[in-house]
Amino acid sequence: MKGMRDFGKLLLWLVLGGVAGFLLVFVFEALASLWYIIVPYTDVLIEQIFWLQVGLVIIFYLPALFLGVRAKKWMNRINTDLDLEDDTFDKRVEQMIYRSLLFNRLFYVFNFTLFGLSIDGRNQSINGSILIFVIFCVASSLNEVKAVRMVQKKDPMKKGDPISFKYDKELLESLDEAEKLIIYKTGYHTFKFMEFALIVIFGVIFFTKTIFNTGNAPILVIGLIWLVQSIVYFAYAKKFDGSK
Amino acid sequence: MPLKNTLKVHRAKLGLNQAEMGKRIGVSRQTISLIERGDYSPSVTLALKIAKACDVSVEEIFYYEEDNDEGDA
Known part of the structure; x- marks a missing residue:
């Protein structure tokens, strides 16, 4: 029944x-x-993509940098000038670092996307596009490293060298139980959301293929991402479950 | 969440902010904040550490309170 x-x-x-x-x-x-x-x-759009890349730096990279610098200033004030009885300033610094990392990550994603689009015969400033991509890739990576170091300075229990390959493992080991739970919950919700998003994107590119004639490449790429995500999920599920 | 606590009161009695309390117990400020808001129920080990830091028994800080919905059921 x-x-x-x-x-x-x-x-x-x-x-x-x-x-x-x-x-x-x-x-x-x-x-x-x-x-x-x-x-x-x-x-x-493609001809002028260099200016879009410049705009991206102004809209995402500079705010990330500004927030990072501001967070550092506030942190120094907490350590020296302010006699604090509550956690208002701590919370403010944490929020600034979080926003800085968010802007930085968005910049990173768009920087790669625009770089991908810029490698095109119609782009009149291809050298400028490559230069801006490389320079700001390094700059935004440094920004992220600085933000991580700031978090570690604020909370010395957080371990791990952000420029080492072992960073994720070392950081995870140094987190307390609530922080670990937050990371696991965030990871799981992201996975579940991506499962849904991939189906929606698959539907959209299926229609764009039939109506806009966008070809098979997008379908293959989404299929590959979906496959990798599913295999990785089941592999880790098996590993952490401990069953052979 | 049925596990309630009076950590904020005990912390105030000690004159510590969340960051200082976290340092004393070995957790982050955010974790203390989550526990105080009732958004996170600590493990037995952490609850014991908190009680020890506040120099009281665990029951004085943490207590179980049935939700109304659960009680009605």
Whole structure:
């Protein structure tokens, strides 16, 4: 009886998915007509991608740097000028470091994305694009290392050299039980979210293939990411479960 | 979360902020904050360490309180 109910539920989800997919075709067809209006401008986008990279530095890298410097200043004030009875300033510094790391990570992702797009014959400043990518890749990595060192200075229990390959292991070992739980929960929620996101992205690129003729490469890439994520998840599940 | 605590009161009695309390027990400031807010139930070991740092018994800081929903069930 329960099996029948499960089958019925799955069937209902399949039908609903089919209906949603059918309706999405109309949305994508509307988008397709828009896309063909936009396409001629993509040439301009690639030609001027160097300036987009400069904009990225201003929007993401500089705030990350600014927040890092500000956090360091506040930390020095906590250690010297301020006679603190509560944790307001500690919390403020932690928040600044968190935001600095967030901006830095976003910069990192977009920096790689724009670099990938910039390697194109239409890009008029290809050398500038490569230079800005390399310089700010190093700069944002240094920013991240500085932020980690700041966290370690604030909380000397946190171990690990951020430029060593053993950093993740050493850091994890030095965390207390609540911090470990937070990391495990964050990792699990990220995994679950990515499972959902990959299905949605897969659906989107499936439609873009049929309507915009984007080819098979995006499908293969998403399939590969999905496969790697699933294999890694099951391998670690087996390892930590301890069963042979 | 049914595990309640009076850690904030005991910490105030000692005149320590969260960072100092964390240092004394060997955990981060954030962990003390999570415990005080009731967002994290510490292990037995950590609860004992906290009680020792506050110089009271574990029961004086941590107590179990049924949620209303659980009690009704």
